Amino acid sequence: MRKPVPVIFVFPMALRIIEQTLISPYPPLASQPPHLLSFLDKIWLRDIWIEWLFFYEFPHAISDFIDQHLAALSASLSVTLHRFYPLAGTVRRSPNSEDGFEIWYKEGDAVSFTVAELAGSNFCDISGDHPREIDKLRLLAPKPASTGEQWPVLSVQMTLFPDQGFCIGVAVHHAACDGAGAIQFIKSWAAALCPSGNLTGDVPPPPFLDRSVIVDSHGVRRKLLRASQEVSEKKKKQRTGAEPPPPEAPHSSLVFGTFVLGPAMIGKLKKGVLEATAEEEGKPKFHCSSFMVACAYTWTCLVKARGYDGDSTVVFCYAVDWRRRMAPEIPNGYIGNCLGFNTVEMNVGDMIGGEGFAAAAAEIGRSIDGLKGMDVGQSIERRIDMAVGSEGERKPRLCIGGSPKFRVYETDFGWGRPAKVEMTSIVGTAGTISLAESREEEGGLEIGVVLPNVEMDRFSALFVGGQLSG
Template identity: 50%
Template structure:
C-alpha cells in the first residue's frame, strides 16, 4: 500500500490569555537577508507513542493545544505575519501580530509505512518523509506570509511526528529551539501557567545595520534571485531521493581531532579552532565530494553560519528571538579535498576561518560573504543546517525523548544537517538527502574512511 496522510483535524491556535494587537517590528538586517529565497526550515521530531489515534485525540491533543496557546502568548510574533511595512518603497518588511492572529496546527494520520522505518537512520524514501511536513500556506495578495505552521502526524499504535515548518526570516535555530523547548516544558507540567514559560527577548531594534547590508541586498536583489535559481536544488518529486543519517561516535571525533592537530604540528602551522563541528564538517565534505566524483580542477565551497549572540558588542541576550547569525565560506580545489591529507586540510581551513571571525563586526563579515557569493555561481557548495549545540534530543513533550530528529528542508538548500548523537554524549548525527546511488557511494566513503583513521 502506498504511503499516504489523511488530515484528521486542523486548528487555528491563538495566544492565550487574550493578547491585543502589538506594535509591528521591522525586520533587522540579519532577518532580512533570508527574504529573497524565503527559506522554510522543517524540523521533524519523531516519538515512540504505542497508543491508538483516539487516545492521542482524547487525552494528549487538548493539553498540546492549551500549552501551545500559552507559549504563543510569549512568542506572539510566530502567530502573526511577515509582511511589507507600510512604507514599502524602502523594501522594508516587518513581523506583526494583530489581535486574533493564529498558528495553523494540523493533525493527520499516516498509513502505508512502518513508523520505525520512516524514522530510522538507513536510507529511506524522501517523498514519504515530506508527507509529514505541513503544506505551506500561500501568501496573501498583499505579500503576507506566516512565520510558522505545525503538523502532528500519528502512526496507529506506533508513534508520532511533530513537524515545525518555520520561515527563517522569523528566527534562527536558537530562536526556534527556544520556542519548541518552552512548549514542551509547558506540556509536561501538571498545571501549566504563563509563569512557567520562559520569555524570549523580542526587541529586534537592538541589532543595528552598521554596514548598510540591507540596502546593498535590495540593490542586488535581482542578481541574488537569479543566483538562487541557478543552484543545484534537488526536486522534491525525484523518486530516487532518499534521506539517511550517519553517526560519528565520540572516539572517531577524537581521532579526527588528533590527526588534524598532528598534521598541523608536522607542518609547523599555528594552533587554530579544532572542534567537533570543524572535524565533522571537514570529514563529511570530503566524503561527499568523493561520492560526486567532480573534476579534480573544479573548486569546492563550504558555507556555514555562526551564532553571533555572544560575539555582538555588547553581547545579545541568549534568549534573543530573531536571527543573529554571521557566516563564513571556505574554498578548496577538488584535488586538494580528495587527496591524501584532504581531511586535515579541510579541517584546518574551516578552523582558521572560524578563528578569523573573532572580534569582527557581523556586518563586516556578511559584507564580505555577500560579495563573494555574487562573484560566481557557487554550484559546488556545501552548507550546514542545525548544530549539536541546539540539543534537539532534550525536547520531551511528556512521552519521552525523541526517537529521531530530522531536518527535511536540507533538500532545498543542498545542505547537511547536524545534531548531537541520541545515544552517546560527544557524538554527532549527520543528515543528508541525496539520490540513492549517490547516497550509497557517500555511505561507503563514510564507513571506509573511519577504518583508516
C-alpha cells in the same frame, strides 16, 4: 484558543487529515505594534523555512492519543504563543516603507495546527538512520500557505502512526527567527505541556522580542538590496545564449540518511588533523573543534561520492551564530536572526588525495578563527561582495543546517526523549547536511545527508569505511 477549520484538500501516499484547527494565543491578546525585520532577518525573507520533525514512541491507538492528549497539546501551544505572539502573526511588506518588511500580529491571528494519520507506514522505518525517501519525510512537515508577499510565521503538523508513535512537525519562517530562536520556542511549548518532563532541569529563557538591539552599523540592509538587484541583472544577461545550469535531482530521486560520529571517532579525527597540520612549535594555527572535524570529514566524503572533476572548485558554506560575538551582547532569549555566513573554497584534487581530510579541516578551522575581531556587519559585507562577484560561477556548494548546541534530543513533551529528530529544511538540495548532537552518546554527533540514492550508497561506504580504517 482552538478553532476548527474545514479541510478542503487531500494528501497522497495514505496521509489522512483527521483535523485542522487554528491555535491562537491564550489568554487572548490584542493587536500589537509590528516588529520591523532587521538586516539579519531580511537575508532569510524569500520563503525560507526552518523545519524539524520530532518522533516519539506511542504504542497505543490513535483514539487514545486524541482523547487523552490532543487537547492538552493544543492548550499548551496556545499558552506558549501568548509569550511568543509574533510567531502567531505574519511576515509582510511594511506599508510605510519602500523596502522594509515586518512581522505583524493582529488580534485573532492564529497558527495552523494539522492532525493527520499515516496509515500503513512503519514508524521505526521512517524514523530510522538508513536512507529514506525524501517524499515520505516531506509528508510529515507542515505546509505553510503564503499569499503574495505575506507569509505565516509558524505552522504545526501532528502525524500519528497507529499503535506505534507520532511525529510533531514544526515549520518556522526563517525571517522571524533562526534555529536557536525556533528551538527555544519548541522547548518552551514542551515545558508548558510537561514541566516535570524537562530532561535537563533547565528552563528555557523568556523570549526577548525587541529587534532594535540588532544595529546595522555598516549599512548592510541597503547593500543587500543593491546586491540583489545586481545579481538579478547579471542573471538576465546570462540567460541569452548561456548554457543552462545542470538540473537539480528531483525530490523523487533523493534520499535522506543519518550518520553518526561517536566521541571516540571524533577524537581520532582530531588527532589526525593535529598530527598532519602541526607547526614547528607543535600546535596548529587554528582551534581543532568537533564541529570542524565533523564538517571536514563529511565534506571530503561528499566530494568523493559526488564524483566532481579534479580541477573544479567546491565550496563549504556554514552559518555563524553572532549572539556572543556582537557588542553589546544580544540578550539571552532573543527571538530573531543572529546568523552570518562563512565559506571555504577548495580544489577537488586537493580534497580527494590522501591528506584531503586534514587539508579541509585546516581550511575550515582557519576560516572560523579568521572571524575573531570581526563584527557581523563586516562579515556579511564580505559575503555580499563575494556573492555578487562570483554570480554565474557554478561552484558546487555544501551547506549545513542545525547545530549540536540546540540539544534537540532534550525536547520532552511528556513522552521522554525523542526517538529521532530530523531537520527537513535541508531536503530540497542534494549534498546538503544537517548537524545535531548524538542521541545515544554524549559528545557524539548526528549528521543528516541528502543525496540521490546511488551517491548515498557511495557516501555511506566512504563515511563508514573511513571510520573502520581510521
